[in-house]
Amino acid sequence: MITPKDIENKTMSPEKRKSAKNDYFAFYVGRPLSYILTIPFLYTNISPNAVSLISIIPIIIGFVLMCIGTTKTMLIAGWLMFFLWNLLDGVDGNIARYKKQFSKMGSVYDAMSGYIAMVLSFFGWGVAAAHNPGLFQSIVQLPMDFYIILGALSGIFVIFPRFIMHKAITTLGDQGSMKTVKDKSEYGFVKLIALNLTSIAGFVQVLMLIAVLFYIMDLFTIGYFVLNFMVMVVSLKSIFNVK
Numbered sequence: 001m002i003t004p005k006d007i008e009n010k011t012m013s014p015e016k017r018k019s020a021k022n023d024y025f026a027f028y029v030g031r032p033l034s035y036i037l038t039i040p041f042l043y044t045n046i047s048p049n050a051v052s053l054i055s056i057i058p059i060i061i062g063f064v065l066m067c068i069g070t071t072k073t074m075l076i077a078g079w080l081m082f083f084l085w086n087l088l089d090g091v092d093g094n095i096a097r098y099k100k101q102f103s104k105m106g107s108v109y110d111a112m113s114g115y116i117a118m119v120l121s122f123f124g125w126g127v128a129a130a131h132n133p134g135l136f137q138s139i140v141q142l143p144m145d146f147y148i149i150l151g152a153l154s155g156i157f158v159i160f161p162r163f164i165m166h167k168a169i170t171t172l173g174d175q176g177s178m179k180t181v182k183d184k185s186e187y188g189f190v191k192l193i194a195l196n197l198t199s200i201a202g203f204v205q206v207l208m209l210i211a212v213l214f215y216i217m218d219l220f221t222i223g224y225f226v227l228n229f230m231v232m233v234v235s236l237k238s239i240f241n242v243k
Contacts, residue, residue, distance in 0.1 A: 002042055004035035011097040022192055026086075026201040034090030041095055048096035052109035055088035059117050066124035070131060075212045078124065082208065085117050086201050115162070118200050119155035122224055125208060126151015129217035136218040147218055150225040157228035158198070161235035168239055198224075198231050 012020070021027045041051065062081030069075040092110060096102055129137075129147035137144075196203050204224075211220035 002039050004032065004039070007035045007038055007042075007094055007098055008032075011094050022195060023199050023202045024196055025203045025206060026199060030086050030201055030205075031090055034087045034094060037087050038091045038094040038098070041091060042098060046095075048092040048099075048101055049103065049106055049109050051088060051092040051095060052106070052113050055085050055092065055113045056116055058082070058084040058088070059113070059120055063120040063124040066128040067131075069128060072212065072215075075128060075132070076209075078128070079205075079209050079212055082117070082121055082124075083205055085113070086205055089113060089117070089201060114200070115159050118158045121200055121204070121208070122154035122158065122221070122228070123148075123151045125211065125217050125224075126154065126221045128212075129221045132215060132217060134215040134218040136216070136222065147221050150221050154221065154225045154228045157225075157232040158200070161232050161239065164236060165239050194227075194231055194234075197227060 020031070058081040062078045062085070065074055065078030065081060069078055089110070092106070096106055126147045126149070129151070130144040133144070197207075198204065207220060211217045
């Protein structure tokens with residue numbers, strides 16, 4: 001019988017562990033749960049690429065629930081869908097490494113799923129904030145559409161540096177030149193804090209749930225608009241400073 005420990009041993013190299021463990025929630029909570037969820041998939045012929053595509057479904061459902069949700073139950077259900085994506089995002093890689101089913105398109109499907117999740121997560125919470133006034137809105141009266149705009153921009157801020165980095169790699173023809181930008185294993189204290197606060201598979205998941213439970217999605221949206229903008233500026237600066 002396959003156990004989570006078997007999956008961990010076959011899928012987590014020392015190099016990968018060194019980098020992955022810096023994203024604390026993803027490493028210590030999301031990854032172990034993804035091992036458990038991976039087990040039934042290993043007894044099927046479902047490919048890693050198929051799982052990557054399947055993972056898009058809960059993202060869409062979660063986004064719709066956040067957009068139309070007016071009760072805490074619906075909003076929590078929306079969060080659960082995003083968290084399910086988080087787990088499935090680990091399952092595809094687990095299957096690929098466990099069964100050694102690698103393909104060049106695998107990383108493309110995985111990235112596509114991740115980019116969709118990044119944009120729709122922050123956008124969805126912005127829409128939810130617009131429909132469910134919270135603590136900040138009760139103090140400072142802002143147009144409700146304001147939160148939708150901030151959520152959409154926040155999602156763009158997250159993915160834009162990634163697009164620029166991939167373009168830089170393609171243009172320069174040297175992935176090694178971007179190693180200092182991409183390598184998480186050598187992050188200092190400030191970068192570690194930023195990584196954990198902005199990783200869509202990390203503490204963002206926790207803060208999203210807190211925002212739903214305490215109806216502070218307005219604060220979440222404003223806070224991440226500012227944070228994601230700052231991280232985008234710093235990331236772009238690092239990319240353009242690469243020699």
